[in-house]
Amino acid sequence: MRDQSITGVLLLASLLLIGCDNSLTRRQESKLEIPEGVSVDAFVQATNEFSQQYGRSPDRMDVFSWLAESSIAKQDWQVAMACLQEIPDAHPQYGWIARFQQADVHLEFHQGEAALEQYRRFLELAPDDPRLTGYRVHAEEGIVYILGILLQFEERQPMLQTLVSQQLSDPFHTMLYCFPTVFRWNGPAAVETLDRWLEQSPNSLALRAAKAKYLASLGEVDQALALARAMLDEAPEAPAVLDAAMYVFEQAGDLESLERLATSPVVRRGGSWSAPIYRGQIALRKRDFTLAIAEFRVALELDGASAAAWTGLAQAARLTGDKQLADDATIKVQTLARIQNRLGWSGQEPDNPDPLVEIGELCRTAGLLDQARVIAQVAVRVNDKHAGAQQLLESLQVEEGKP
Numbered sequence: 001m002r003d004q005s006i007t008g009v010l011l012l013a014s015l016l017l018i019g020c021d022n023s024l025t026r027r028q029e030s031k032l033e034i035p036e037g038v039s040v041d042a043f044v045q046a047t048n049e050f051s052q053q054y055g056r057s058p059d060r061m062d063v064f065s066w067l068a069e070s071s072i073a074k075q076d077w078q079v080a081m082a083c084l085q086e087i088p089d090a091h092p093q094y095g096w097i098a099r100f101q102q103a104d105v106h107l108e109f110h111q112g113e114a115a116l117e118q119y120r121r122f123l124e125l126a127p128d129d130p131r132l133t134g135y136r137v138h139a140e141e142g143i144v145y146i147l148g149i150l151l152q153f154e155e156r157q158p159m160l161q162t163l164v165s166q167q168l169s170d171p172f173h174t175m176l177y178c179f180p181t182v183f184r185w186n187g188p189a190a191v192e193t194l195d196r197w198l199e200q201s202p203n204s205l206a207l208r209a210a211k212a213k214y215l216a217s218l219g220e221v222d223q224a225l226a227l228a229r230a231m232l233d234e235a236p237e238a239p240a241v242l243d244a245a246m247y248v249f250e251q252a253g254d255l256e257s258l259e260r261l262a263t264s265p266v267v268r269r270g271g272s273w274s275a276p277i278y279r280g281q282i283a284l285r286k287r288d289f290t291l292a293i294a295e296f297r298v299a300l301e302l303d304g305a306s307a308a309a310w311t312g313l314a315q316a317a318r319l320t321g322d323k324q325l326a327d328d329a330t331i332k333v334q335t336l337a338r339i340q341n342r343l344g345w346s347g348q349e350p351d352n353p354d355p356l357v358e359i360g361e362l363c364r365t366a367g368l369l370d371q372a373r374v375i376a377q378v379a380v381r382v383n384d385k386h387a388g389a390q391q392l393l394e395s396l397q398v399e400e401g402k403p
Contacts, residue, residue: 037082038079038082038083042079043063049066060086061093064083067080068080072101072105077105077108080105081106081109084105089121095125099121099125100138100139103142109200110196110197110200111200112207113201115146116143119146122135140168141163150207150240151209151213151244153273160176172346172347175359178371179305179340181303181305182336183343198211206240208227209240209244210240212247213244216252224248225249225252225254227248228241239271246258246272249261250278258282259282262278273299276299277295277308284315287319289316293320293325296310307340310329310336311333314333332366335362335363335368339359357379359375360372360392364392369400376389376393376396379392
């Protein structure tokens, strides 16, 4: 995720609420109401610091917000969480920013799904104010990160599209948007992160579903099968479970179970990107090439940069004698392989537009014009004086009939 300092959040919240009546949450109480995990000394110190900063006596929410922010600065996550949980969504000054901060703290505690929920709450609650753009981007990238660890690429794509459409995506997130299934997803860091999240939430279906896929991808097929079958018994219609089970069955070579699941009504009703690819591969084995082509086309409507779908389409088209379609699909497969080899270069040099221009040109040559245009736009944002980036964007605009 892009680093986003939250120092100064309290001041920003105050500026946004000039004129608001803070007395709405002030209580005249005979004793302090302090949550577990927060000491009286810390509460009193925060009260005094707030008074010195703003020249007035704080109410309880003022103190909790102040103490949460100072605790975050000191990486005292326990105190920060205790304070943030006291601040309700409905609080006009602190509710939205507390959810933002709470999401970050949940990640420090390795609580991925809880962080996901709080980032989403922040986006729902935050005022429509340009000064919050950086916080929105941080939350959106946080959601992208969490869904990536969960291997929920279909659900991740709309958030990436939001970043791209607002021209707020950096090169890495632009590549994720353009090539959602091309990146390697089972690296050691991702597996380690998921395992930490599972330690905190061992009963989570989403986490266990992701674990099954990681296990299968790393050759631990027996463990993956046991986990997938147990989850199917527990939640036979959960999208994450169905997606994981299909992948595990495919990796295990259990083609009968894969076909039964991929062709089931519950999977057909869903929006799985992988299901039409599996159905296309099944149709290929049955030599129903027309059906295979239709299924691979469905998959490409969902993910136009799917190497698996283009590979299947090339095979099916060749077997039907459609040389033009087979050649076009083969070019896409070869181009995606070349792009995959350049993604690391782009990631290592995010301020260098050269890899972006090269990837954009590859997309343009292969007819992946949507991806080429988006990549050209981010290359220009990286360096608006880069001749190659400007030329690529201008040539694409000409081809699309735009001035």
